[in-house]
Amino acid sequence: MSKVEEAKLKSVRGSYKGHCTQDIKNAERLLASEHVDIIELTIIQERLSRKLQEITSMDSSIMIKLETSEEIERDTEEMLTFQDSVFLWI
Numbered sequence: 838m839s840k841v842e843e844a845k846l847k848s849v850r851g852s853y854k855g856h857c858t859q860d861i862k863n864a865e866r867l868l869a870s871e872h873v874d875i876i877e878l879t880i881i882q883e884r885l886s887r888k889l890q891e892i893t894s895m896d897s898s899i900m901i902k903l904e905t906s907e908e909i910e911r912d913t914e915e916m917l918t919f920q921d922s923v924f925l926w927i
Contacts, residue, residue: 850895853888857923860885864926885926889920903913 864881867874895914903909 839899843899846895846899850899853892853895854919857885857888857892857919861922861926879924882927889923889927893920914923 849859860881864878867878867881898911900909920921
């Protein structure tokens with residue numbers, strides 16, 4: 838994987854993370870509402886689960902390409918922090 842491909846994959850991964858963050862905000866908004874829409878929450882949960890699988894796959898591809906221990910440590914920490922926040926919802 839070239840540096841350009843790696844950068845593109847990181848960009849796509851970032852976009853997926855942004856979508857997950859928006860889904861979590863929507864789930865929190867739904868839970869705070871007077872009438873909780875269980876169907877919508879289930880849809881969000883399924884979407885988060887699917888996206889997390891895709892993000893995990895991208896993380897693996899990116900991790901293989903990282904060269905220094907600092908890059909690996911930084912990316913791993915970011916990955917785990919993000920996954921922890923999503924796991925609360927799936």
